Amino acid sequence: MAKADIVDTAVAAGQFNTLAAALTAAGLVNTLKGAGPFTVFAPTDAAFGKLPAGTVETLLKPENRAQLVAVLTYHVVPGKVMSSALVGKATEAKTVEGRTVNIDARMGGVTVNGAKVVAADVAASNGVIHVIDTVLIPK
Secondary structure, eight states, rough: OSOOOHHHHHHHHHHHHHOOOOHHHTTTHHHHTSOOOEEEEEEEHHHHHHHOOOHHHHHGGGGHHHHHHHHHHHHHHOOOOOOOTTTTTTEEEEETTTTTTEOSSSSSSSSSTEEEEEEEEEETTTTTEEESSSSSOOO
């Protein structure tokens, strides 16, 4: 069993600096260090880099905290969902934000709203991380 929680696991990986900064700015660090379990679709720094110029900086401003919280909680699904439970399926999952994401694992890989899962089943003590290549933005 993994010893580190979702936040510490992501920070230790070294490719989630923007996500870590965003979680801190949004006040969500303690939530994701909680008991969970959580399934987190974690965008890499490169994924955040694909957003239009200035998007991250704008979201990190204190006056945009509610929007930042919405974007980040849109990447979190209650419960621990391993990729093996999704193989060959297309389904929807309700996020902590309240809307659903479309998960498709029918073509040999897994996508979430079209974002590719580039590393699945990264174990944490309070859930699982699936690394994605694109930031999910609630519509």
